[in-house]
Amino acid sequence: MTMEKKKIVVLTGAGMSVESGLSTFRDAGGLWDNYPVERVATHEGWEANPNYVNDFYNMLRVKYKDVQPCEGHRLLAEMEKDYDVTVVTQNVDALHEAAGSTKVIHLHGEMMKMCSSRDVDNPRYHISLPHTGFGDTGLEVPHDEKAADGSLLRPFIVFFGENVPNLYDAAQEAQKADVFVIIGTSLNVYPAAGLVQYAKPGIPVYLIDPKPVATRANVTQFECGASEGVKKLIEVLKKA
DSSP, rough: OOOOEEEEEEEOOOOTTGGGTOOOOTTTSSSSHHHHHHHBHHHHHHHOOOOHHHHHHHHHHHHHTTOOOOOHHHHHHHHHHEEEEEEEOOOOHHHHHHTTTTTTTESSSSEEEESSSSSTTOOOEESSSOOTSTTTTTTTOOOOOTTTTTEEEEEEEEOOOOOOOOHHHHHHHHHHEEEEEESOOOOOOOGGGGGGGSSOOOOOOEEEEESSSOOOSSSSEOOOOOOHHHHHHHHHHHHH
């Protein structure tokens, strides 16, 4: 009789991908310093100038197309051999999937997808990139490109102020967790930051971040980067 694997839910933020060379959005020197958030990540910004928004995400996709998962991404994927691991990510990159993680919930959308600007969450109108016909790389979406419903294509990104459609699924996973892990997020971005509140009382909660993070009691923090932190996490779990 095989034992059921322990359920581990991992919430990842921008700090998870820093070691892969991706800029955080919020820290000093991050993307929001150079591109005003209200212009590139709000519905109002899209309505005012969709070309500017699409140009921004075209730039990001081309810039990040060759970025590879870091050791932390790969270690999380390898943990699936011993644990039932669900990754809930605030990141819009696909580095968890590239590393081999098979259960990934994207809270804030996916950079390598486009969608209808009229019916954002309808998968019928989603287009995965790269796509033939979209520039030399297949990643640069023309300004006048339409979705199948006739509306302009827009990035499949959850803009500020929009609903987070996958939050319910993420909360359901959090409720099943035997261990809850937080990597590379300051826990300032809601509603994602509230996911830990769905975890069962008393389960181990680990936080991996190089900076001290003010959080609730009974949270074990590893003050280090993602890769070193996941190594420490694995060692602790082995001894549990």
